[in-house]
Amino acid sequence: MSVSSSRKITQILGAELEKLVTLPLIWRTLIGTFILNLVLAAAFTSAGLQGAAGTQNILNIGLASMGYLQAGFIILGVSATCSEYTGGQIRTTLTAIPWRGIQLSAKHLALAAITIPAAFIIAASGVLYTFIRLRDTAVGFEIDIMIKTLVGATGYLTLTTLLSAAIGALLRRTTPALVILLGYYYIVSPLTRDFLPKYLPDTAGSYMYMPPSSDEINVLTPMQGTGISMLWTLIFITAAIVFYRKRDA
Template sequence: MIRAELSKLASLPATWTTLAWTLAANVLLTFVIAVGDTPVAYSRAGFIVFGVLATCSEYTGGQIRTTLTVMPRRVRQLAAKHAALAVVTLPAALAVALSGPSITLAVLGTPVDFWQVAEVTAYLTLLTLVSAAVGVLLRHTLAGVGLLLGCLFVAAPFLHEYLPDDMVTLVVSTPVLLIVAAVFHRRRDA
């Protein structure tokens, strides 16, 4: 099942376009801003779009019916989809997480903090999985992207003092949203 989901994900042109533009934007922002992890803060948008696109693309054209006919166990199919998404996202997140520190190392001589690189990689991967879960719940790309970008860039700065750290929030919310998405995916019509 994971191989089939990887094949579907790899065959989507939006997968490679979104990841390439996200990496390019991160590199460009690193050159322009060259301060801390600010470029990664904006690159989160690319991972949100990628996660939502990965799950909503099948609903747009009705391919979800074919998928569910071939793989009728919906929870297993969704778990395979999220596992395939994590497999593709991890190296992309690592590339984004390494690009900024590598450029600042080359330009400014600032050493690379590998613990921070690992944390950013995990953060971007979890953010992509949360985005995929929201995509499953909403089944509409624009609604999912709009909701998540609004939460990330509009609501979160206002609520930042009341919420725990971003990583803690993601670690707690990711499994909850994945379970809720699986329950809804199992009970709804295609």
């Protein structure tokens, strides 16, 4: 008896999710990122104690580690798609699941299912730590603003992870993928941010959780930043699926 298409997709998604949750590197990366975030939050909060701490300051200080935090999620995304190539497990995967487009799409969905709660918890831990330390001076702190900001930060980290996973699937090697991604996010982008448009993934994505300054030119709204970041992610995922279907394992 043939299995229905929806059941096949559910089974493939379950298999990809099981592979990710049983991959030690995934949990080591998330735990390491969580610890790093708390250390950085403590450092930024200690520095912030010297100044005023209104609502916006608490959110800015609590999310000041995002620039460093995203490295952990870049590693997470690349590891999710490149890990099977390291020991040749990809051949077993493709033997069991010959539908390549569905398999890679399911892997990205499974990765999103893991990343969303992890990103929210990690981002919220920094904000919560900052709030606890600065609560005596948190005049007019609004919970709805904090939730919107955390949702934006979660979305940015999730999209960064999925984009990194797509690039990992394109290159199929962990080291080249990490060199390109980390080189872009930490060298190329900071050096060219003043000259390039604000429509690149990291620049546009920053507007998802950090409100633009009033003196910036051509600023983006959080929705615009989200839309641009999603478009970049979908482009790379689509490219990864196309190449994945055409080439050998």
